[in-house]
Amino acid sequence: MTTRVAAIDCGTNSIRLLVADLPPAGAGPDAPLVDVVRRMTIVRLGEGVDRTGRLSAAAIERTRVALAAYAAEIESLGARRVRMCATSASRDAENAEEFRAMVSATLGVPPEVVTGDEEARLSFTGAVRGLAADARPPYLVVDIGGGSTEFVLGDTTVHGAISVDIGCVRMTERHLRSDPPTAEEIAAAEADVTAVVDRALAAVPGRDAATLVGVAGSVTTVAAIALGLPAYDSERIHRARVSYDEVAKVTADLLGRSVAQRMEIPVMHPGRADVIGAGALVLRIIMERAGMTSMVASEHDILDGIAWSLAETAG
Structure with a gap:
Protein backbone atom coordinates (compact mmCIF):
# COMPACT_ATOMS: atom_id res chain seq x y z
CA MET A 1 0.00 0.00 0.00
CA ASP A 117 21.94 21.68 9.10
CA GLU A 118 18.46 20.27 8.47
CA GLU A 119 18.46 21.73 4.95
CA ALA A 120 21.78 19.99 4.32
CA ARG A 121 20.54 16.63 5.67
CA LEU A 122 17.40 16.74 3.52
CA SER A 123 19.42 17.66 0.42
CA PHE A 124 21.83 14.77 1.02
CA THR A 125 19.03 12.23 1.50
CA GLY A 126 17.33 13.31 -1.72
CA ALA A 127 20.51 13.48 -3.78
CA VAL A 128 22.30 10.21 -3.03
CA ARG A 129 19.47 7.66 -3.24
CA GLY A 130 19.78 5.75 -6.51
CA LEU A 131 23.09 7.16 -7.75
CA ALA A 132 24.93 5.25 -10.46
CA ALA A 133 27.36 2.51 -9.40
CA ASP A 134 30.42 4.53 -10.47
CA ALA A 135 29.52 7.29 -8.00
CA ARG A 136 31.61 6.07 -5.08
CA PRO A 137 31.18 7.18 -1.47
CA PRO A 138 31.95 9.21 0.49
CA TYR A 139 29.87 11.82 -1.34
CA LEU A 140 30.13 15.58 -1.12
CA VAL A 141 26.68 16.94 -1.96
CA VAL A 142 26.55 20.64 -2.84
CA ASP A 143 23.18 22.34 -3.13
CA ILE A 144 23.65 25.75 -4.76
CA GLY A 145 20.55 27.78 -3.99
CA GLY A 146 19.58 31.40 -4.41
CA GLY A 147 20.68 32.65 -1.00
CA SER A 148 22.88 29.87 0.34
CA THR A 149 24.87 26.78 -0.58
CA GLU A 150 24.86 23.59 1.47
CA PHE A 151 27.88 21.28 1.71
CA VAL A 152 27.17 17.78 3.04
CA LEU A 153 29.66 14.92 3.39
CA GLY A 154 28.49 11.37 3.97
CA ASP A 155 27.98 7.83 2.71
CA THR A 156 24.87 6.07 3.98
CA THR A 157 24.63 8.72 6.71
CA VAL A 158 25.69 12.35 7.03
CA HIS A 159 29.13 12.89 8.57
CA GLY A 160 29.35 16.66 8.29
CA ALA A 161 27.32 19.57 6.96
CA ILE A 162 27.47 23.34 6.69
CA SER A 163 25.31 26.03 5.08
CA VAL A 164 27.00 29.20 3.82
CA ASP A 165 25.65 32.42 2.30
CA ILE A 166 26.93 32.24 -1.30
CA GLY A 167 23.79 31.57 -3.36
CA CYS A 168 23.36 32.68 -6.97
CA VAL A 169 20.88 35.50 -6.21
CA ARG A 170 22.94 36.80 -3.28
CA MET A 171 26.21 36.82 -5.26
CA THR A 172 24.56 38.45 -8.28
CA GLU A 173 23.06 41.23 -6.17
CA ARG A 174 26.26 41.70 -4.18
CA HIS A 175 28.81 41.65 -7.00
CA LEU A 176 27.61 40.97 -10.58
CA ARG A 177 25.54 44.11 -11.14
CA SER A 178 26.58 44.93 -14.72
CA ASP A 179 25.11 43.21 -17.78
CA PRO A 180 27.30 41.38 -18.62
CA PRO A 181 29.40 41.59 -15.44
CA THR A 182 32.73 43.37 -15.63
CA ALA A 183 36.09 41.71 -15.03
CA GLU A 184 36.37 43.63 -11.73
CA GLU A 185 32.94 42.41 -10.58
CA ILE A 186 33.79 38.80 -11.46
CA ALA A 187 37.12 39.06 -9.61
CA ALA A 188 35.36 40.40 -6.50
CA ALA A 189 32.80 37.58 -6.65
CA GLU A 190 35.55 34.98 -7.10
CA ALA A 191 37.41 36.27 -4.05
CA ASP A 192 34.25 36.30 -1.92
CA VAL A 193 33.14 32.82 -3.01
CA THR A 194 36.63 31.29 -2.72
CA ALA A 195 37.06 32.43 0.88
CA VAL A 196 33.67 31.02 1.90
CA VAL A 197 34.15 27.74 -0.03
CA ASP A 198 37.54 27.14 1.59
CA ARG A 199 35.98 27.63 5.01
CA ALA A 200 33.13 25.26 4.17
CA LEU A 201 35.40 22.54 2.77
CA ALA A 202 37.54 22.67 5.90
CA ALA A 203 34.50 22.43 8.17
CA VAL A 204 32.85 19.45 6.46
CA PRO A 205 35.68 18.25 5.45
CA GLY A 206 34.79 18.13 1.76
CA ARG A 207 38.19 17.32 0.30
CA ASP A 208 37.86 13.78 1.70
CA ALA A 209 35.01 12.97 -0.71
CA ALA A 210 35.38 10.53 -3.60
CA THR A 211 32.40 11.89 -5.57
CA LEU A 212 31.00 15.41 -5.89
CA VAL A 213 27.22 15.45 -6.37
CA GLY A 214 25.66 18.75 -7.46
CA VAL A 215 21.97 19.56 -7.05
CA ALA A 216 19.51 22.41 -7.72
CA GLY A 217 18.86 24.63 -10.72
CA SER A 218 22.25 26.27 -11.19
CA VAL A 219 23.97 22.87 -11.32
CA THR A 220 21.43 21.16 -13.56
CA THR A 221 21.38 24.13 -15.96
CA VAL A 222 25.17 24.09 -16.25
CA ALA A 223 25.04 20.33 -16.84
CA ALA A 224 22.37 20.74 -19.53
CA ILE A 225 24.49 23.35 -21.32
CA ALA A 226 27.62 21.18 -21.05
CA LEU A 227 25.67 18.25 -22.53
CA GLY A 228 24.55 20.43 -25.45
CA LEU A 229 20.89 19.57 -24.96
CA PRO A 230 18.42 21.14 -27.43
CA ALA A 231 15.87 21.46 -24.60
CA TYR A 232 15.87 20.88 -20.85
CA ASP A 233 15.65 17.12 -20.28
CA SER A 234 15.61 15.94 -16.65
CA GLU A 235 16.23 12.30 -17.57
CA ARG A 236 19.37 13.17 -19.56
CA ILE A 237 20.65 15.49 -16.84
CA HIS A 238 20.04 13.21 -13.84
CA ARG A 239 23.22 11.29 -12.96
CA ALA A 240 25.17 12.90 -15.83
CA ARG A 241 28.88 13.32 -15.13
CA VAL A 242 30.38 16.67 -16.14
CA SER A 243 34.11 17.44 -16.06
CA TYR A 244 35.73 20.43 -14.38
CA ASP A 245 36.95 21.66 -17.78
CA GLU A 246 33.38 21.61 -19.11
CA VAL A 247 32.07 23.48 -16.07
CA ALA A 248 34.85 26.08 -16.39
CA LYS A 249 34.06 26.58 -20.09
CA VAL A 250 30.32 26.99 -19.46
CA THR A 251 30.96 29.40 -16.58
CA ALA A 252 33.23 31.64 -18.67
CA ASP A 253 30.69 31.65 -21.50
CA LEU A 254 27.79 32.56 -19.20
CA LEU A 255 29.69 35.35 -17.47
CA GLY A 256 30.62 36.78 -20.86
CA ARG A 257 26.99 36.97 -22.01
CA SER A 258 24.30 39.53 -21.29
CA VAL A 259 21.03 38.34 -19.78
CA ALA A 260 19.39 38.61 -23.21
CA GLN A 261 22.14 36.46 -24.74
CA ARG A 262 21.78 33.86 -21.97
CA MET A 263 18.07 33.67 -22.77
CA GLU A 264 19.01 32.41 -26.24
CA ILE A 265 20.44 29.20 -24.72
CA PRO A 266 17.79 26.50 -25.36
CA VAL A 267 17.82 25.01 -21.84
CA MET A 268 17.69 28.36 -20.00
CA HIS A 269 14.71 29.02 -17.74
CA PRO A 270 13.71 32.70 -18.10
CA GLY A 271 13.73 33.19 -14.34
CA ARG A 272 17.30 31.92 -14.02
CA ALA A 273 19.04 33.84 -16.78
CA ASP A 274 20.08 36.82 -14.65
CA VAL A 275 21.61 34.74 -11.84
CA ILE A 276 23.02 31.66 -13.63
CA GLY A 277 26.44 33.26 -14.09
CA ALA A 278 26.90 33.49 -10.33
CA GLY A 279 25.56 29.97 -9.80
CA ALA A 280 27.99 28.54 -12.35
CA LEU A 281 30.84 30.48 -10.75
CA VAL A 282 30.06 29.00 -7.33
CA LEU A 283 30.06 25.48 -8.82
CA ARG A 284 33.34 26.03 -10.67
CA ILE A 285 35.08 27.35 -7.56
CA ILE A 286 33.79 24.46 -5.41
CA MET A 287 35.21 21.94 -7.90
CA GLU A 288 38.48 23.85 -8.11
CA ARG A 289 39.01 24.22 -4.36
CA ALA A 290 37.90 20.63 -3.61
CA GLY A 291 40.21 19.22 -6.28
CA MET A 292 37.34 17.53 -8.13
CA THR A 293 37.91 16.64 -11.79
CA SER A 294 34.19 15.95 -12.35
CA MET A 295 30.79 16.19 -10.70
CA VAL A 296 27.62 14.14 -10.95
CA ALA A 297 24.44 16.18 -11.49
CA SER A 298 21.35 15.04 -9.61
CA GLU A 299 17.78 16.11 -10.32
CA HIS A 300 16.88 14.73 -6.90
CA ASP A 301 17.56 17.07 -4.01
CA ILE A 302 16.00 18.65 -0.94
CA LEU A 303 12.52 18.27 -2.45
CA ASP A 304 12.94 14.48 -2.55
CA GLY A 305 14.46 14.57 0.93
CA ILE A 306 11.37 16.36 2.24
CA ALA A 307 9.15 13.70 0.67
CA TRP A 308 11.25 10.87 2.16
CA SER A 309 11.03 12.54 5.58
CA LEU A 310 7.27 11.89 5.48
CA ALA A 311 7.76 8.13 5.17
CA GLU A 312 7.68 7.44 8.90
CA THR A 313 4.92 9.90 9.74
CA ALA A 314 2.59 9.49 6.78
CA GLY A 315 -0.43 7.34 7.22
Missing part, protein backbone atom coordinates in the same frame (compact mmCIF):
# COMPACT_ATOMS: atom_id res chain seq x y z
CA THR A 2 1.62 3.26 -1.10
CA THR A 3 1.14 6.62 0.60
CA ARG A 4 0.82 9.84 -1.39
CA VAL A 5 2.66 12.85 0.05
CA ALA A 6 3.35 16.42 -1.01
CA ALA A 7 6.66 18.20 -0.49
CA ILE A 8 7.23 21.91 -1.04
CA ASP A 9 10.63 23.58 -1.06
CA CYS A 10 10.53 27.37 -0.88
CA GLY A 11 13.95 28.82 -1.51
CA THR A 12 15.38 32.24 -2.29
CA ASN A 13 14.76 32.03 -6.04
CA SER A 14 12.08 29.39 -6.63
CA ILE A 15 9.24 27.48 -5.01
CA ARG A 16 8.86 23.84 -6.00
CA LEU A 17 6.29 21.11 -5.50
CA LEU A 18 6.65 17.33 -5.54
CA VAL A 19 3.63 15.07 -5.15
CA ALA A 20 4.87 11.49 -4.94
CA ASP A 21 3.89 8.00 -3.84
CA LEU A 22 6.16 6.55 -1.17
CA PRO A 23 7.10 2.89 -1.57
CA PRO A 24 5.12 0.47 0.61
CA ALA A 25 6.55 -0.67 3.94
CA GLY A 26 9.01 -3.51 3.45
CA ALA A 27 9.89 -2.51 -0.13
CA GLY A 28 13.58 -2.18 0.77
CA PRO A 29 16.06 0.73 0.93
CA ASP A 30 16.47 0.97 -2.85
CA ALA A 31 12.76 1.32 -3.62
CA PRO A 32 12.21 4.70 -5.33
CA LEU A 33 9.71 7.46 -4.88
CA VAL A 34 7.15 7.44 -7.70
CA ASP A 35 6.63 10.97 -8.97
CA VAL A 36 3.06 12.06 -9.55
CA VAL A 37 3.91 15.66 -10.39
CA ARG A 38 6.81 18.09 -10.07
CA ARG A 39 6.41 21.84 -10.43
CA MET A 40 8.81 24.77 -10.24
CA THR A 41 7.96 28.48 -10.23
CA ILE A 42 10.47 31.31 -10.04
CA VAL A 43 9.18 33.75 -7.40
CA ARG A 44 12.46 35.39 -6.26
CA LEU A 45 11.29 35.45 -2.63
CA GLY A 46 14.74 36.59 -1.51
CA GLU A 47 14.94 39.57 -3.85
CA GLY A 48 16.74 42.35 -1.98
CA VAL A 49 17.02 40.46 1.32
CA ASP A 50 20.83 40.67 1.36
CA ARG A 51 20.50 44.50 1.20
CA THR A 52 17.34 45.24 3.23
CA GLY A 53 17.05 42.29 5.61
CA ARG A 54 13.34 42.02 4.77
CA LEU A 55 11.08 40.11 2.38
CA SER A 56 9.35 42.58 0.05
CA ALA A 57 5.57 42.73 -0.21
CA ALA A 58 5.81 42.01 -3.95
CA ALA A 59 7.96 38.91 -3.36
CA ILE A 60 5.55 37.58 -0.73
CA GLU A 61 2.62 38.11 -3.09
CA ARG A 62 4.40 36.30 -5.97
CA THR A 63 5.00 33.40 -3.61
CA ARG A 64 1.37 33.42 -2.42
CA VAL A 65 0.06 33.15 -5.98
CA ALA A 66 2.31 30.17 -6.75
CA LEU A 67 1.51 28.50 -3.43
CA ALA A 68 -2.25 28.85 -3.97
CA ALA A 69 -1.92 26.96 -7.26
CA TYR A 70 0.13 24.26 -5.56
CA ALA A 71 -2.42 23.93 -2.74
CA ALA A 72 -5.22 23.34 -5.25
CA GLU A 73 -3.16 20.68 -7.03
CA ILE A 74 -2.26 18.93 -3.76
CA GLU A 75 -5.93 18.72 -2.85
CA SER A 76 -6.98 17.45 -6.27
CA LEU A 77 -4.31 14.71 -6.23
CA GLY A 78 -5.25 13.49 -2.77
CA ALA A 79 -1.92 13.80 -0.96
CA ARG A 80 -2.36 12.53 2.59
CA ARG A 81 0.40 14.58 4.19
CA VAL A 82 2.09 17.88 3.30
CA ARG A 83 5.39 19.32 4.44
CA MET A 84 6.72 22.69 3.33
CA CYS A 85 10.29 23.72 4.11
CA ALA A 86 11.38 27.32 3.68
CA THR A 87 15.06 27.98 3.43
CA SER A 88 17.57 30.81 3.25
CA ALA A 89 15.52 33.93 2.48
CA SER A 90 12.84 33.32 5.08
CA ARG A 91 15.47 32.29 7.61
CA ASP A 92 17.29 35.63 7.23
CA ALA A 93 14.37 38.06 6.97
CA GLU A 94 13.25 40.37 9.76
CA ASN A 95 9.59 39.95 8.72
CA ALA A 96 9.62 36.14 8.55
CA GLU A 97 6.42 36.00 10.64
CA GLU A 98 4.51 37.81 7.88
CA PHE A 99 5.63 35.14 5.43
CA ARG A 100 4.71 32.36 7.85
CA ALA A 101 1.18 33.75 8.31
CA MET A 102 0.69 33.94 4.53
CA VAL A 103 1.74 30.32 4.06
CA SER A 104 -0.51 29.04 6.86
CA ALA A 105 -3.50 30.87 5.38
CA THR A 106 -2.80 29.73 1.81
CA LEU A 107 -1.61 26.15 2.30
CA GLY A 108 -3.30 25.19 5.55
CA VAL A 109 -0.02 24.12 7.18
CA PRO A 110 2.76 26.36 8.49
CA PRO A 111 6.16 26.42 6.78
CA GLU A 112 9.10 24.93 8.58
CA VAL A 113 11.93 27.41 8.40
CA VAL A 114 14.60 24.75 8.56
CA THR A 115 18.08 25.27 9.94
CA GLY A 116 21.05 25.07 7.62
Whole structure:
Protein backbone atom coordinates (compact mmCIF):
# COMPACT_ATOMS: atom_id res chain seq x y z
CA MET A 1 0.00 0.00 0.00
CA THR A 2 1.62 3.26 -1.10
CA THR A 3 1.14 6.62 0.60
CA ARG A 4 0.82 9.84 -1.39
CA VAL A 5 2.66 12.85 0.05
CA ALA A 6 3.35 16.42 -1.01
CA ALA A 7 6.66 18.20 -0.49
CA ILE A 8 7.23 21.91 -1.04
CA ASP A 9 10.63 23.58 -1.06
CA CYS A 10 10.53 27.37 -0.88
CA GLY A 11 13.95 28.82 -1.51
CA THR A 12 15.38 32.24 -2.29
CA ASN A 13 14.76 32.03 -6.04
CA SER A 14 12.08 29.39 -6.63
CA ILE A 15 9.24 27.48 -5.01
CA ARG A 16 8.86 23.84 -6.00
CA LEU A 17 6.29 21.11 -5.50
CA LEU A 18 6.65 17.33 -5.54
CA VAL A 19 3.63 15.07 -5.15
CA ALA A 20 4.87 11.49 -4.94
CA ASP A 21 3.89 8.00 -3.84
CA LEU A 22 6.16 6.55 -1.17
CA PRO A 23 7.10 2.89 -1.57
CA PRO A 24 5.12 0.47 0.61
CA ALA A 25 6.55 -0.67 3.94
CA GLY A 26 9.01 -3.51 3.45
CA ALA A 27 9.89 -2.51 -0.13
CA GLY A 28 13.58 -2.18 0.77
CA PRO A 29 16.06 0.73 0.93
CA ASP A 30 16.47 0.97 -2.85
CA ALA A 31 12.76 1.32 -3.62
CA PRO A 32 12.21 4.70 -5.33
CA LEU A 33 9.71 7.46 -4.88
CA VAL A 34 7.15 7.44 -7.70
CA ASP A 35 6.63 10.97 -8.97
CA VAL A 36 3.06 12.06 -9.55
CA VAL A 37 3.91 15.66 -10.39
CA ARG A 38 6.81 18.09 -10.07
CA ARG A 39 6.41 21.84 -10.43
CA MET A 40 8.81 24.77 -10.24
CA THR A 41 7.96 28.48 -10.23
CA ILE A 42 10.47 31.31 -10.04
CA VAL A 43 9.18 33.75 -7.40
CA ARG A 44 12.46 35.39 -6.26
CA LEU A 45 11.29 35.45 -2.63
CA GLY A 46 14.74 36.59 -1.51
CA GLU A 47 14.94 39.57 -3.85
CA GLY A 48 16.74 42.35 -1.98
CA VAL A 49 17.02 40.46 1.32
CA ASP A 50 20.83 40.67 1.36
CA ARG A 51 20.50 44.50 1.20
CA THR A 52 17.34 45.24 3.23
CA GLY A 53 17.05 42.29 5.61
CA ARG A 54 13.34 42.02 4.77
CA LEU A 55 11.08 40.11 2.38
CA SER A 56 9.35 42.58 0.05
CA ALA A 57 5.57 42.73 -0.21
CA ALA A 58 5.81 42.01 -3.95
CA ALA A 59 7.96 38.91 -3.36
CA ILE A 60 5.55 37.58 -0.73
CA GLU A 61 2.62 38.11 -3.09
CA ARG A 62 4.40 36.30 -5.97
CA THR A 63 5.00 33.40 -3.61
CA ARG A 64 1.37 33.42 -2.42
CA VAL A 65 0.06 33.15 -5.98
CA ALA A 66 2.31 30.17 -6.75
CA LEU A 67 1.51 28.50 -3.43
CA ALA A 68 -2.25 28.85 -3.97
CA ALA A 69 -1.92 26.96 -7.26
CA TYR A 70 0.13 24.26 -5.56
CA ALA A 71 -2.42 23.93 -2.74
CA ALA A 72 -5.22 23.34 -5.25
CA GLU A 73 -3.16 20.68 -7.03
CA ILE A 74 -2.26 18.93 -3.76
CA GLU A 75 -5.93 18.72 -2.85
CA SER A 76 -6.98 17.45 -6.27
CA LEU A 77 -4.31 14.71 -6.23
CA GLY A 78 -5.25 13.49 -2.77
CA ALA A 79 -1.92 13.80 -0.96
CA ARG A 80 -2.36 12.53 2.59
CA ARG A 81 0.40 14.58 4.19
CA VAL A 82 2.09 17.88 3.30
CA ARG A 83 5.39 19.32 4.44
CA MET A 84 6.72 22.69 3.33
CA CYS A 85 10.29 23.72 4.11
CA ALA A 86 11.38 27.32 3.68
CA THR A 87 15.06 27.98 3.43
CA SER A 88 17.57 30.81 3.25
CA ALA A 89 15.52 33.93 2.48
CA SER A 90 12.84 33.32 5.08
CA ARG A 91 15.47 32.29 7.61
CA ASP A 92 17.29 35.63 7.23
CA ALA A 93 14.37 38.06 6.97
CA GLU A 94 13.25 40.37 9.76
CA ASN A 95 9.59 39.95 8.72
CA ALA A 96 9.62 36.14 8.55
CA GLU A 97 6.42 36.00 10.64
CA GLU A 98 4.51 37.81 7.88
CA PHE A 99 5.63 35.14 5.43
CA ARG A 100 4.71 32.36 7.85
CA ALA A 101 1.18 33.75 8.31
CA MET A 102 0.69 33.94 4.53
CA VAL A 103 1.74 30.32 4.06
CA SER A 104 -0.51 29.04 6.86
CA ALA A 105 -3.50 30.87 5.38
CA THR A 106 -2.80 29.73 1.81
CA LEU A 107 -1.61 26.15 2.30
CA GLY A 108 -3.30 25.19 5.55
CA VAL A 109 -0.02 24.12 7.18
CA PRO A 110 2.76 26.36 8.49
CA PRO A 111 6.16 26.42 6.78
CA GLU A 112 9.10 24.93 8.58
CA VAL A 113 11.93 27.41 8.40
CA VAL A 114 14.60 24.75 8.56
CA THR A 115 18.08 25.27 9.94
CA GLY A 116 21.05 25.07 7.62
CA ASP A 117 21.94 21.68 9.10
CA GLU A 118 18.46 20.27 8.47
CA GLU A 119 18.46 21.73 4.95
CA ALA A 120 21.78 19.99 4.32
CA ARG A 121 20.54 16.63 5.67
CA LEU A 122 17.40 16.74 3.52
CA SER A 123 19.42 17.66 0.42
CA PHE A 124 21.83 14.77 1.02
CA THR A 125 19.03 12.23 1.50
CA GLY A 126 17.33 13.31 -1.72
CA ALA A 127 20.51 13.48 -3.78
CA VAL A 128 22.30 10.21 -3.03
CA ARG A 129 19.47 7.66 -3.24
CA GLY A 130 19.78 5.75 -6.51
CA LEU A 131 23.09 7.16 -7.75
CA ALA A 132 24.93 5.25 -10.46
CA ALA A 133 27.36 2.51 -9.40
CA ASP A 134 30.42 4.53 -10.47
CA ALA A 135 29.52 7.29 -8.00
CA ARG A 136 31.61 6.07 -5.08
CA PRO A 137 31.18 7.18 -1.47
CA PRO A 138 31.95 9.21 0.49
CA TYR A 139 29.87 11.82 -1.34
CA LEU A 140 30.13 15.58 -1.12
CA VAL A 141 26.68 16.94 -1.96
CA VAL A 142 26.55 20.64 -2.84
CA ASP A 143 23.18 22.34 -3.13
CA ILE A 144 23.65 25.75 -4.76
CA GLY A 145 20.55 27.78 -3.99
CA GLY A 146 19.58 31.40 -4.41
CA GLY A 147 20.68 32.65 -1.00
CA SER A 148 22.88 29.87 0.34
CA THR A 149 24.87 26.78 -0.58
CA GLU A 150 24.86 23.59 1.47
CA PHE A 151 27.88 21.28 1.71
CA VAL A 152 27.17 17.78 3.04
CA LEU A 153 29.66 14.92 3.39
CA GLY A 154 28.49 11.37 3.97
CA ASP A 155 27.98 7.83 2.71
CA THR A 156 24.87 6.07 3.98
CA THR A 157 24.63 8.72 6.71
CA VAL A 158 25.69 12.35 7.03
CA HIS A 159 29.13 12.89 8.57
CA GLY A 160 29.35 16.66 8.29
CA ALA A 161 27.32 19.57 6.96
CA ILE A 162 27.47 23.34 6.69
CA SER A 163 25.31 26.03 5.08
CA VAL A 164 27.00 29.20 3.82
CA ASP A 165 25.65 32.42 2.30
CA ILE A 166 26.93 32.24 -1.30
CA GLY A 167 23.79 31.57 -3.36
CA CYS A 168 23.36 32.68 -6.97
CA VAL A 169 20.88 35.50 -6.21
CA ARG A 170 22.94 36.80 -3.28
CA MET A 171 26.21 36.82 -5.26
CA THR A 172 24.56 38.45 -8.28
CA GLU A 173 23.06 41.23 -6.17
CA ARG A 174 26.26 41.70 -4.18
CA HIS A 175 28.81 41.65 -7.00
CA LEU A 176 27.61 40.97 -10.58
CA ARG A 177 25.54 44.11 -11.14
CA SER A 178 26.58 44.93 -14.72
CA ASP A 179 25.11 43.21 -17.78
CA PRO A 180 27.30 41.38 -18.62
CA PRO A 181 29.40 41.59 -15.44
CA THR A 182 32.73 43.37 -15.63
CA ALA A 183 36.09 41.71 -15.03
CA GLU A 184 36.37 43.63 -11.73
CA GLU A 185 32.94 42.41 -10.58
CA ILE A 186 33.79 38.80 -11.46
CA ALA A 187 37.12 39.06 -9.61
CA ALA A 188 35.36 40.40 -6.50
CA ALA A 189 32.80 37.58 -6.65
CA GLU A 190 35.55 34.98 -7.10
CA ALA A 191 37.41 36.27 -4.05
CA ASP A 192 34.25 36.30 -1.92
CA VAL A 193 33.14 32.82 -3.01
CA THR A 194 36.63 31.29 -2.72
CA ALA A 195 37.06 32.43 0.88
CA VAL A 196 33.67 31.02 1.90
CA VAL A 197 34.15 27.74 -0.03
CA ASP A 198 37.54 27.14 1.59
CA ARG A 199 35.98 27.63 5.01
CA ALA A 200 33.13 25.26 4.17
CA LEU A 201 35.40 22.54 2.77
CA ALA A 202 37.54 22.67 5.90
CA ALA A 203 34.50 22.43 8.17
CA VAL A 204 32.85 19.45 6.46
CA PRO A 205 35.68 18.25 5.45
CA GLY A 206 34.79 18.13 1.76
CA ARG A 207 38.19 17.32 0.30
CA ASP A 208 37.86 13.78 1.70
CA ALA A 209 35.01 12.97 -0.71
CA ALA A 210 35.38 10.53 -3.60
CA THR A 211 32.40 11.89 -5.57
CA LEU A 212 31.00 15.41 -5.89
CA VAL A 213 27.22 15.45 -6.37
CA GLY A 214 25.66 18.75 -7.46
CA VAL A 215 21.97 19.56 -7.05
CA ALA A 216 19.51 22.41 -7.72
CA GLY A 217 18.86 24.63 -10.72
CA SER A 218 22.25 26.27 -11.19
CA VAL A 219 23.97 22.87 -11.32
CA THR A 220 21.43 21.16 -13.56
CA THR A 221 21.38 24.13 -15.96
CA VAL A 222 25.17 24.09 -16.25
CA ALA A 223 25.04 20.33 -16.84
CA ALA A 224 22.37 20.74 -19.53
CA ILE A 225 24.49 23.35 -21.32
CA ALA A 226 27.62 21.18 -21.05
CA LEU A 227 25.67 18.25 -22.53
CA GLY A 228 24.55 20.43 -25.45
CA LEU A 229 20.89 19.57 -24.96
CA PRO A 230 18.42 21.14 -27.43
CA ALA A 231 15.87 21.46 -24.60
CA TYR A 232 15.87 20.88 -20.85
CA ASP A 233 15.65 17.12 -20.28
CA SER A 234 15.61 15.94 -16.65
CA GLU A 235 16.23 12.30 -17.57
CA ARG A 236 19.37 13.17 -19.56
CA ILE A 237 20.65 15.49 -16.84
CA HIS A 238 20.04 13.21 -13.84
CA ARG A 239 23.22 11.29 -12.96
CA ALA A 240 25.17 12.90 -15.83
CA ARG A 241 28.88 13.32 -15.13
CA VAL A 242 30.38 16.67 -16.14
CA SER A 243 34.11 17.44 -16.06
CA TYR A 244 35.73 20.43 -14.38
CA ASP A 245 36.95 21.66 -17.78
CA GLU A 246 33.38 21.61 -19.11
CA VAL A 247 32.07 23.48 -16.07
CA ALA A 248 34.85 26.08 -16.39
CA LYS A 249 34.06 26.58 -20.09
CA VAL A 250 30.32 26.99 -19.46
CA THR A 251 30.96 29.40 -16.58
CA ALA A 252 33.23 31.64 -18.67
CA ASP A 253 30.69 31.65 -21.50
CA LEU A 254 27.79 32.56 -19.20
CA LEU A 255 29.69 35.35 -17.47
CA GLY A 256 30.62 36.78 -20.86
CA ARG A 257 26.99 36.97 -22.01
CA SER A 258 24.30 39.53 -21.29
CA VAL A 259 21.03 38.34 -19.78
CA ALA A 260 19.39 38.61 -23.21
CA GLN A 261 22.14 36.46 -24.74
CA ARG A 262 21.78 33.86 -21.97
CA MET A 263 18.07 33.67 -22.77
CA GLU A 264 19.01 32.41 -26.24
CA ILE A 265 20.44 29.20 -24.72
CA PRO A 266 17.79 26.50 -25.36
CA VAL A 267 17.82 25.01 -21.84
CA MET A 268 17.69 28.36 -20.00
CA HIS A 269 14.71 29.02 -17.74
CA PRO A 270 13.71 32.70 -18.10
CA GLY A 271 13.73 33.19 -14.34
CA ARG A 272 17.30 31.92 -14.02
CA ALA A 273 19.04 33.84 -16.78
CA ASP A 274 20.08 36.82 -14.65
CA VAL A 275 21.61 34.74 -11.84
CA ILE A 276 23.02 31.66 -13.63
CA GLY A 277 26.44 33.26 -14.09
CA ALA A 278 26.90 33.49 -10.33
CA GLY A 279 25.56 29.97 -9.80
CA ALA A 280 27.99 28.54 -12.35
CA LEU A 281 30.84 30.48 -10.75
CA VAL A 282 30.06 29.00 -7.33
CA LEU A 283 30.06 25.48 -8.82
CA ARG A 284 33.34 26.03 -10.67
CA ILE A 285 35.08 27.35 -7.56
CA ILE A 286 33.79 24.46 -5.41
CA MET A 287 35.21 21.94 -7.90
CA GLU A 288 38.48 23.85 -8.11
CA ARG A 289 39.01 24.22 -4.36
CA ALA A 290 37.90 20.63 -3.61
CA GLY A 291 40.21 19.22 -6.28
CA MET A 292 37.34 17.53 -8.13
CA THR A 293 37.91 16.64 -11.79
CA SER A 294 34.19 15.95 -12.35
CA MET A 295 30.79 16.19 -10.70
CA VAL A 296 27.62 14.14 -10.95
CA ALA A 297 24.44 16.18 -11.49
CA SER A 298 21.35 15.04 -9.61
CA GLU A 299 17.78 16.11 -10.32
CA HIS A 300 16.88 14.73 -6.90
CA ASP A 301 17.56 17.07 -4.01
CA ILE A 302 16.00 18.65 -0.94
CA LEU A 303 12.52 18.27 -2.45
CA ASP A 304 12.94 14.48 -2.55
CA GLY A 305 14.46 14.57 0.93
CA ILE A 306 11.37 16.36 2.24
CA ALA A 307 9.15 13.70 0.67
CA TRP A 308 11.25 10.87 2.16
CA SER A 309 11.03 12.54 5.58
CA LEU A 310 7.27 11.89 5.48
CA ALA A 311 7.76 8.13 5.17
CA GLU A 312 7.68 7.44 8.90
CA THR A 313 4.92 9.90 9.74
CA ALA A 314 2.59 9.49 6.78
CA GLY A 315 -0.43 7.34 7.22
